[in-house]
Every structure is written in C-alpha cells, then in structure tokens.
Amino acid sequence: MTAFILRRLLQTVVVIALLSFFCYYLMTLMPGDPVDEMIAANPDITSADAERLRQLHGLDQPAHVRYWNWASMVLSGDLGYSRTYRVPVSEILGRSLFNTFVLAGAALLFSLLIAIPLGVWAALKKNSRADYLINLFAFAGISVPSFWIAIVLILLFSVYLPLFPAGGTSGIAFGMTPWESFTDRVHHLVLPVLSLSFLSIGTYVRYTRAAMIEAMEHDYIRTARAKGLSWNRILIMHGFRNALIPLITITALSFSTLFSGAIITETVFAYEGVGRLVFQSIQSNDFNVAMVAFMISVSMVLLMNLAADLLYGVADPRITYS
Amino acid sequence: MMGRRATRNLAVLAGVTALIGVAYALIRPSGVVAPPDNTQIVIGITQEFENLNPLASSMSATAYLYRMVNRTLVALDEHTVWQPQLATRMPTMENGLARFVDADGQRKIEADWEIRDTATWGDGMPVTCRDFAFAREVALSGSVSVASIEVYRQVEEIRIDPFDPKRCTFVYTEPKWNFNRMFQFYALPEHLERPLFEEFGHQPQGYEQQSLYTRDPTNPGLFHGPYRIVDMRLGSHVVFERNPTFYGDPANIERIIILLIPNTGTLEANLRSGSIDMVSMLGMTFDQALAFADRVESEGLPFDVNFQPGLVYEHVDLNLDNPLLADVNVRRALVHAIDRGGLSNALFQGRQPAAVHNVAPVDPWFTDDPDKIVIYPHSRRLANRLLDEAGWTLRADNFRYNADGERLRLRLMTTAGNQIREVVQVYLQDQWLGIGVDVRIQNEPARVFFGQTMRRREFSGASMYAWISTPEASPRSTLHSTEVPTEENSWSGQNSPGWVNKRVDALIEELEVEFDPGRRLELIHAILYDYTHDVPVIPLYYRSEVSVTPANLTGYKLPGHQVGATNHVERWNLLPPSGSDARDTPAAAGVTP
Numbered sequence: 001m002t003a004f005i006l007r008r009l010l011q012t013v014v015v016i017a018l019l020s021f022f023c024y025y026l027m028t029l030m031p032g033d034p035v036d037e038m039i040a041a042n043p044d045i046t047s048a049d050a051e052r053l054r055q056l057h058g059l060d061q062p063a064h065v066r067y068w069n070w071a072s073m074v075l076s077g078d079l080g081y082s083r084t085y086r087v088p089v090s091e092i093l094g095r096s097l098f099n100t101f102v103l104a105g106a107a108l109l110f111s112l113l114i115a116i117p118l119g120v121w122a123a124l125k126k127n128s129r130a131d132y133l134i135n136l137f138a139f140a141g142i143s144v145p146s147f148w149i150a151i152v153l154i155l156l157f158s159v160y161l162p163l164f165p166a167g168g169t170s171g172i173a174f175g176m177t178p179w180e181s182f183t184d185r186v187h188h189l190v191l192p193v194l195s196l197s198f199l200s201i202g203t204y205v206r207y208t209r210a211a212m213i214e215a216m217e218h219d220y221i222r223t224a225r226a227k228g229l230s231w232n233r234i235l236i237m238h239g240f241r242n243a244l245i246p247l248i249t250i251t252a253l254s255f256s257t258l259f260s261g262a263i264i265t266e267t268v269f270a271y272e273g274v275g276r277l278v279f280q281s282i283q284s285n286d287f288n289v290a291m292v293a294f295m296i297s298v299s300m301v302l303l304m305n306l307a308a309d310l311l312y313g314v315a316d317p318r319i320t321y322s
Numbered sequence: 323m324m325g326r327r328a329t330r331n332l333a334v335l336a337g338v339t340a341l342i343g344v345a346y347a348l349i350r351p352s353g354v355v356a357p358p359d360n361t362q363i364v365i366g367i368t369q370e371f372e373n374l375n376p377l378a379s380s381m382s383a384t385a386y387l388y389r390m391v392n393r394t395l396v397a398l399d400e401h402t403v404w405q406p407q408l409a410t411r412m413p414t415m416e417n418g419l420a421r422f423v424d425a426d427g428q429r430k431i432e433a434d435w436e437i438r439d440t441a442t443w444g445d446g447m448p449v450t451c452r453d454f455a456f457a458r459e460v461a462l463s464g465s466v467s468v469a470s471i472e473v474y475r476q477v478e479e480i481r482i483d484p485f486d487p488k489r490c491t492f493v494y495t496e497p498k499w500n501f502n503r504m505f506q507f508y509a510l511p512e513h514l515e516r517p518l519f520e521e522f523g524h525q526p527q528g529y530e531q532q533s534l535y536t537r538d539p540t541n542p543g544l545f546h547g548p549y550r551i552v553d554m555r556l557g558s559h560v561v562f563e564r565n566p567t568f569y570g571d572p573a574n575i576e577r578i579i580i581l582l583i584p585n586t587g588t589l590e591a592n593l594r595s596g597s598i599d600m601v602s603m604l605g606m607t608f609d610q611a612l613a614f615a616d617r618v619e620s621e622g623l624p625f626d627v628n629f630q631p632g633l634v635y636e637h638v639d640l641n642l643d644n645p646l647l648a649d650v651n652v653r654r655a656l657v658h659a660i661d662r663g664g665l666s667n668a669l670f671q672g673r674q675p676a677a678v679h680n681v682a683p684v685d686p687w688f689t690d691d692p693d694k695i696v697i698y699p700h701s702r703r704l705a706n707r708l709l710d711e712a713g714w715t716l717r718a719d720n721f722r723y724n725a726d727g728e729r730l731r732l733r734l735m736t737t738a739g740n741q742i743r744e745v746v747q748v749y750l751q752d753q754w755l756g757i758g759v760d761v762r763i764q765n766e767p768a769r770v771f772f773g774q775t776m777r778r779r780e781f782s783g784a785s786m787y788a789w790i791s792t793p794e795a796s797p798r799s800t801l802h803s804t805e806v807p808t809e810e811n812s813w814s815g816q817n818s819p820g821w822v823n824k825r826v827d828a829l830i831e832e833l834e835v836e837f838d839p840g841r842r843l844e845l846i847h848a849i850l851y852d853y854t855h856d857v858p859v860i861p862l863y864y865r866s867e868v869s870v871t872p873a874n875l876t877g878y879k880l881p882g883h884q885v886g887a888t889n890h891v892e893r894w895n896l897l898p899p900s901g902s903d904a905r906d907t908p909a910a911a912g913v914t915p
Contacts, residue, residue, distance in 0.1 A: 030769065030773070031769055031770045031772075031773030031774035031775075031777075032769045032770075032772060032773020032774070032777075033773070036769075036772060036773050036777070037380070038380040038469045044469075044470040044472070044473075044506065044792065044795075045469055045470050046470070046472060046799065047799070047805065047811065047814030047815050048814075049469065049470055049471055049472070050814055051812060051814060052471070053467055053469070056464075056465075056467055056526060056527070057467065081527060081531050084370065084372060085370070085372045085373065085556045085557070086372040086373045086375065086378050086379065086530060086536060087372075087373055087536050087556060088531065088536075092556055092557065095555075096557065151587065151588065151591070154588060154591045154595075155591060158591060158592075158595040158597070159591050159594045159595045162595055162596070165595075165597055166588060166591050166592045166595045166597045167583055167588060167592060167597060168558070168559075168581065168597070169558060172553065172559055172561060172579055172581075174552075174553075267584050267585045268585045268587070268588055269588075270558075270581070270582060270583045270584060270585065270588070272555065272557050272558045276557070276584060277557060280370055280557075280584075283769070
C-alpha cells in the first residue's frame with residue numbers, strides 16, 4: 001500500500017507540474033494584458049506609459065520566460081504579488097480559501113446529512129409516493145439554476161422576510177465577542193449554504209437511491225434476512241456499506257471542489273470566496289493569484305481521487321492495493 | 323416505517339406550508355427600514371478596489387475611495403471648476419504665483435505652491451512639500467507601477483523653502499498651460515514611507531509591496547482627508563471614520579462603509595433589505611437605474627436616483643482603411659441616417675443626451691454651435707442623396723450596390739453581453755437598413771474586443787464602444803496621427819479609425835502650449851470642426867453617471883467627471899426624518915434630474 005501511495009503521489013507531482021505550464025501558457029494566449037485594464041480606467045495613460053508598465057510587469061517577455069520566473073518564485077516559497085489588489089497573493093488568497101472552505105464544507109455536510117437519509121428512504125420505498133416526492137425534489141434541485149435559487153432566497157428571506165442578510169461574509173461591526181462573531185458568520189452563511197446545497201442534495205439523493213436499490217437487491221441481503229439479522233443491521237452493515245462505493249467517489253470529487261469555489265453563489269451573495277477571486281483574477285490577467293488558485297484546485301482533485309481510491313479498500317475489503 | 327397515509331399527509335403539509343410562505347412573502351410589503359442618519363451610511367459598489375497607495379493604484383473604485391481619505395493640491399469641484407484643496411491658492415500667471423523662466427536656453431514655468439497650515443496627516447505630522455517631493459521621487463524611480471507618470475515627469479524640480487516646508491516652487495520642464503491642474507499629483511507621507519522606499523525601492527515593485535498602504539492600511543498617518551480607514555478587507559469592504567485632524571470642515575457623517583457587491587442584479591435587493599443605504603456611481607447599470615427610478619416613483623420608495631451626463635462618449639469608430647468607408651460621403655450618410663435624439667428618448671428616456679462630437683457637455687470646451695462644427699440632422703433624404711452621389715445605387719431588394727455589383731455591406735462590432743450596446747446596435751442596424759446598408763453584427767467578449775480587435779485595428783468596418791476623457795484634455799491620444807496603432811509603435815495609441823489630418827495634428831500641438839484660454843477655445847473648436855467634417859467617428863450619446871442615494875441625504879452631487887462625488891464627502895449630510903419615518907413618506911421619494 002505504501003508503494004501504491006508513493007507511486008500515486010509521484011504521478012500527482014508530475015501532473016501538477018505539466019498542468020501548471022499549460023494553464024500558464026493558456027492564460028498568456030488570452031487577448032489583452034493588465035496594462036489594458038489600467039488604460040481603460042485612466043484616460044491619461046500615454047503610449048509611453050503603457051510600454052513602461054509592460055516592461056515593469058515583465059509582460060514584454062516570452063511566455064516560457066514568464067512561466068519560469070513564476071515557477072521559480074513559487075518554488076522558493078513566495079506566491080508573488082497580486083496586480084489586481086496590490087497585496088501579496090498569500091494575504092488575499094489565504095482568507096478567500098478559508099471562506100470558501102467554510103461555505104463549501106458546510107454546504108457539503110448539510111447536503112449529505114439531508115440527501116443520504118432521503119436517498120436511502122426513497123430506495124427502500126421504491127415507486128411509492130414518498131419516492132416520487134423525493135425524486136421530484138431531487139430533479140428540481142438539479143434543474144433549477146443556482147443563480148435563480150440564490151436570488152429567490154434573497155428576495156424571500158432578506159427583502160420580504162428580513163431574517164437573513166442579503167449578502168456578505170460577515171457583519172461589519174467592532175468589539176464583537178467571539179461568540180457574537182461566530183453566530184454572525186453562521187447567520188451570513190445560511191442563505192449561501194442553502195443555495196449551494198439545493199443542487200447537490202438532488203445529485204446525492206439520486207446517487208444514494210440508485211446505489212441502495214442495487215445493493216438491496218443482492219442475494220446477501222436475502223441471506224442476511226434469512227439468518228434473522230435485525231433490519232437496521234442489514235440496512236447499515238450490508239446494504240448501505242455496499243452502496244458506499246459510488247458515494248465515496250462523488251463525495252471525494254465534491255470535496256476537491258471545497259477549495260475551487262462556487263463563483264455564482266459567491267458573486268450573488270457577495271461572499272468573499274476563492275471562486276469569485278479567481279474569476280476576477282482571470283478577468284484582469286492577475287496571473288499570480290489565478291495560477292496559485294489553479295494549482296490548489298488541481299492538487300485537491302488529484303489528492304481526493306487518491307483518497308477515494310484508498311477509501312474503496314476500507315468500504316470493500318475485497319479491494320487490495322498489492 | 324412511515325405509512326402511505328403519513329407520507330401523503332407530510333407531503334400535503336409541506337406543500338401547504340411552502341405555498342403560504344411564498345404567498346405571504348409576495349403580498350407582504352417590503353420591510354420598513356429606518357433611514358440612515360449621520361451615525362453611519364453603507365454604500366454599495368460593484369467594482370473591485372485595491373490598496374490605496376495613490377502611486378500604485380489604477381482602479382476606478384480605488385480613485386472613488388481615495389478622495390475620502392486624501393486630497394490633492396487642486397481638484398475639479400462638482401461644478402467642474404478648478405479649486406485649490408491642499409494648496410492655499412492655485413498658482414496662475416495672472417495672480418503672479420507662476421511665471422515663465424528661461425534656463426539653459428529653454429522656456430520653463432516656475433509656480434509657487436503653499437500648503438494649508440492646518441493640513442496634517444492623521445498622526446499629527448504636517449503635510450508639507452516634502453511629501454510631494456518624495457512622491458515624485460518614488461514615481462520617477464522606475465520601480466513603481468505608476469499608471470500615468472507624465473504628471474510627475476513634468477515637474478523638473480521642487481525647491482522647498484528651507485524655513486517653511488509648506489512653501490515650495492515647482493519648476494516645470496515644459497511651458498504647458500495646464501501646469502497647475504495637478505489633480506493626479508499625489509502626496510505620500512514621507513515620514514512613514516521613506517524608510518520602506520529606501521529599503522525596498524531598488525527592487526521592481528518592491529516599495530509598493532512593502533508600503534504601509536499595503537501592510538498597514540489602517541495606519542492613521544497615511545491619511546489627511548475628511549475620513550480615515552479603520553477597517554479594510556480587499557474584495558469585501560472598507561470602513562471609514564471621520565478624521566479628527568482633517569484641515570477642512572469636519573465631515574457630517576461619522577462612519578461610511580463601502581460594501582463590495584459584485585453582482586449588479588442584487589443591488590436593489592440589498593437596498594430594499596437595508597443591507598446598504600446607497601449605491602455609488604460604480605454600481606447600477608444605466609438600464610437598472612432607469613427601471614429602479616420608475617419603481618421609486620410608483621412605489622414611493624425613499625431614494626433619489628441621480629443621473630448626470632458625464633465625460634464618457636459612446637461612439638462608433640469607422641475604419642478608414644476600408645475602401646468603402648474611405649469615402650467621406652458614405653460616412654456622412656451613415657450619420658445622417660441615425661436619429662440620435664430618437665435613440666436617446668426611446669432607450670434612455672432622454673437621460674443620456676445625443677452626442678455631436680467627442681467633447682461632452684460637462685466639459686467647458688463643449689460646443690454645439692452650428693457655426694463652429696458640422697451638425698448632421700437626422701435625414702434619410704440627405705443620407706440617400708449622399709450615397710447616390712457616392713455611386714451606391716438602391717436596387718429592388720432595398721440594398722445598395724456599386725457599379726461592380728458589390729453590395730454596401732458593413733460589419734458592426736461591439737462588446738458581447740453589454741445589453742445597452744447590443745440594443746443600440748440593433749437600432750443602428752435598423753436605421754442603416756433604411757438607407758440600403760446591409761449591416762452584419764459581430765460581437766466579441768470585451769477582453770477580445772479591446773485586447774485584440776481594437777488594439778490591433780482588426781475591425782474591418784465599424785466598432786461601437788466608449789472613450790473617457792478629462793475636462794479640457796488634449797485629444798492627442800485619440801486624434802493625433804502618431805497615435806494610430808501600428809506594428810511599428812507596438813500597437814500603442816487609440817486613434818483606432820486611423821484618421822490622419824495634418825491640420826488637426828498641428829492644432830493639437832498648438833493647443834497644448836497655448837496659454838490664452840480664448841485662443842485655446844478657438845483651437846479646440848477648429849479641431850472639432852475637422853472632426854465633425856471628416857467624420858472618422860460617428861458620435862452616438864454621452865453616457866450618464868448614475869447613483870442611488872437615500873432621500874434624506876443632502877449636499878451630494880454627481881459631478882460627471884473623474885474627481886468623483888467623494889471629493890466633497892464632508893458636505894454629505896443625512897437629515898433626521900421629520901415627523902414620521904422618512905422611508906414611509908411617498909413625498910420623500912424623487913428622481914433627481
């Protein structure tokens with residue numbers, strides 16, 4: 001198993017290195033550069049100013065030289081400087097990553113807590129009214145665009161029923177106690193989490209239901225019942241455990257998105273997350289921010305895939321890594 | 323196990339509850355929120371901002387914020403009149419504070435500046451000429467990404483009075499008439515920033531990365547304006563509090579919070595829910611503001627929707643290298659065919675006035691005098707006659723063809739996804755179709771359109787977009803023949819039509835060094851005459867700035883130029899509601915013309 005993990009980690013490093021170059025190169029192919037953004041905001045910038053700024057930012061260098069400079073800087077532990085915000089990348093990215101992790105983590109947890117019991121229930125009650133109702137809810141969640149549900153939530157629970165703030169990451173107040181800060185964050189999280197969960201609950205319900213239906217139709221379930229095992233034990237130890245493989249895959253992949261952000265939800269709710277930050281960075285050619293965020297996102301996908309592979313063995317002892 | 327009946331009951335209960343909730347939410351009037359008072363106001367903006375180091379910043383939103391915390395020697399006021407700010411007086415030849423000098427065989431200008439006695443940084447240190455000299459030194463060091471360096475480069479030397487550092491003489495390298503309009507010549511607190519510049523200034527962008535504006539943005543010593551920053555989170559918000567050491571009248575409002583709401587679609591919901599009290603000029607789009615203004619009137623909402631035509635000039639560039647458009651009669655016919663007044667009324671309720679050329683009405687140089695410029699009234703008859711004269715004949719299919727049987731076809735481009743431009747584009751297509759011109763629309767994302775197509779003049783026909791200028795600015799970058807983007811000049815310059823007019827070149831050269839205001843006006847009007855005569859560009863309309871303010875806010879005015887509404891933020895005043903809650907009073911609602 002150690003050899004398996006080491007081999008996969010080595011592959012991961014190679015893939016990250018290759019992807020970093022391709023991502024960087026693709027970004028350099030985009031029309032325009034940061035100086036164009038400056039010209040748009042300031043009519044007094046002259047042609048000479050534009051030329052000087054391009055030299056200062058190294059934009060007059062070929063793409064591979066710029067990539068090499070960036071990679072050397074990152075490998076030396078310096079994530080660089082954001083041209084958009086004029087602060088070190090670590091300062092702005094760290095906070096956004098944490099915020100996104102909290103939002104996406106809460107949404108994932110909430111979705112799983114709702115979706116798994118609903119999916120199991122729908123599977124056990126296959127073709128019943130409860131099943132149809134849950135399926136209706138699941139398909140609605142999958143079909144409704146996230147920006148629409150976000151705006152509806154704001155209208156319902158911020159404008160008409162002023163229960164939650166319409167946006168923001170936290171309230172702006174001074175002298176809050178730690179408890180007040182915590183409750184304030186939770187208060188601001190409710191609507192974005194609900195919005196983000198609406199889609200994923202539907203997806204998880206469908207996966208759980210399908211996996212459970214398949215698992216419960218196996219012979220070993222009938223055998224377990226014949227042996228006189230309790231229903232709960234059959235359901236959890238034999239049915240649900242065998243239904244876990246597809247769930248682990250989808251959950252692991254969802255976990256990898258915890259750091260890549262939810263652009264639409266973050267934008268609509270003015271939530272200070274990494275999705276919005278990366279979008280803004282790409283729009284304004286802020287390579288340093290966008291590249292570091294890309295690398296974190298790519299690394300998470302690869303690492304979570306590895307974690308899923310390892311968890312298969314835990315869920316199903318027949319899977320070995322020798 | 324839940325029975326079938328129980329499941330059904332649960333479903334019915336859930337459905338009924340949801341319906342009641344939605345129905346209640348829809349019929350219930352929106353929440354009544356207390357009007358803001360001088361304790362605090364929350365302003366929504368949709369554009370990102372960066373740290374407030376004035377030398378390194380380049381975003382419009384940052385410029386908006388900067389005027390709350392710092393001021394410049396002079397600035398344009400809300401009536402587009404130059405006023406001294408940090409300076410006690412604006413030096414001019416007439417008041418004797420400025421003079422021509424001859425040195426090393428060159429003519430230069432010397433101007434005496436004096437900084438207000440009471441101007442201090444937030445930590446009590448006086449604002450002096452040393453702070454300006456230091457800012458100039460930093461700007462010219464070559465290691466800082468100053469966007470527009472010319473304003474610093476034009477000052478050759480700052481001679482500081484050894485006995486009074488608040489008095490100094492600026493020596494200007496060239497005798498330009500606008501030497502004293504230094505609204506982008508910023509001061510840096512030398513006592514705080516010099517050590518950092520000494521240590522990191524030799525590295526590219528080293529100083530700006532280590533500056534206190536980056537590392538310690540709430541340091542009171544960085545600010546001398548009516549407010550100072552007490553909390554700043556990039557990508558989220560900035561909190562300003564009244565600066566007790568401000569040299570002018572103390573601000574009326576104690577605290578101002580700027581909240582970044584990147585999605586324009588939720589601005590109104592945030593206003594109605596009370597999350598924000600006001601939307602800055604960097605907020606709603608024009609069409610959103612129009613729709614909201616209607617709702618303010620119909621629902622009696624306690625807001626003012628402000629419209630102010632500004633310096634942004636929407637126009638259509640014509641590529642003069644295109645043989646079809648090289649004929650001035652075709653270009654004139656295209657202008658005659660457009661009912662620009664009708665466009666303004668139909669799409670903008672007349673709040674974005676029709677344009678006649680590139681100088682906006684808010685600019686003192688503006689003229690619409692038909693004796694000075696060529697006016698093109700809407701006339702299909704004139705347009706058709708010009709096209710006939712140009713050899714384009716109307717055929718039975720209602721399109722025009724030349725003698726070779728080639729159809730009069732034009733490609734019209736703009737930024738994809740910009741709703742207003744796309745509507746205007748269809749309007750133009752329809753109007754030009756009326757004179758037999760086959761217009762094909764081809765739009766591109768903004769970054770492709772500006773970053774590639776316009777920058778390299780890769781548009782074949784017509785391109786619709788906007789220019790922004792400053793009042794009384796030289797039109798060199800957009801009209802001078804040396805500013806046509808070419809491979810030789812690395813695609814710099816903004817003369818995208820490729821208009822080459824030697825008379826205009828000479829007029830621009832003369833305009834930039836002419837000290838007589840009356841003669842300058844003659845020169846700019848001569849330029850505008852050629853501009854409207856040759857029609858390298860089709861003027862469409864002057865864009866308006868929009869903002870939404872609480873109905874009880876007084877002392878606020880949208881200026882329509884770059885020195886934004888925050889330049890007089892200390893005069894903003896939130897009146898207490900008289901009698902009943904101002905937000906419930908329909909009379910409190912209104913739309914500022």
